[in-house]
Amino acid sequence: MKETLKLEEYPFTIRPLADDDGGGYLIEFPDIPGCMSDGENPEEAIVNGRDALRCCLLTLKEFGDPVPAPGTFAAASGQWRQRVPRTLHARLVERARREGVSLNTLVATMIAEGLGNRQSRRRRASYDRIRGDVGVVEHRS
Numbered sequence: 001m002k003e004t005l006k007l008e009e010y011p012f013t014i015r016p017l018a019d020d021d022g023g024g025y026l027i028e029f030p031d032i033p034g035c036m037s038d039g040e041n042p043e044e045a046i047v048n049g050r051d052a053l054r055c056c057l058l059t060l061k062e063f064g065d066p067v068p069a070p071g072t073f074a075a076a077s078g079q080w081r082q083r084v085p086r087t088l089h090a091r092l093v094e095r096a097r098r099e100g101v102s103l104n105t106l107v108a109t110m111i112a113e114g115l116g117n118r119q120s121r122r123r124r125a126s127y128d129r130i131r132g133d134v135g136v137v138e139h140r141s
Contacts, residue, residue: 005057007050009070014042031068032056 027049028036037052039045096106
């Protein structure tokens with residue numbers, strides 16, 4: 001039996017786009033980072049957004065990545081407290097100062113990059129396994 005995607009259960013946000021960004025409306029799905037679309041009006045943005053969501057969910061499944069349940073991030077406050085050694089804190093504060101950003105921005109960026117790199121490595125490994133299954137050999141110089 002084929003599993004159905006419950007697209008209508010995923011929460012979304014819609015916001016108007018500035019004229020400099022092409023106008024219209026942007027739709028984003030907080031449960032699926034990076035999944036977004038747009039439309040001339042909110043209704044069109046929803047239709048286009050559901051198509052983008054379907055593609056994102058199918059891609060996650062194809063690569064064997066976990067598919068977040070609808071509303072997964074709805075309860076997330078975006079805050080937590082983390083204690084770190086003083087030396088690490090000092091290094092992070094100094095780096096934030098050098099880069100001209102807040103400590104929060106620096107740490108959030110580093111975490112996001114780390115998660116992205118980890119996901120990219122996992123996808124690359126899945127891709128290599130798939131290519132190996134069909135006997136494709138790639139030479140890299």
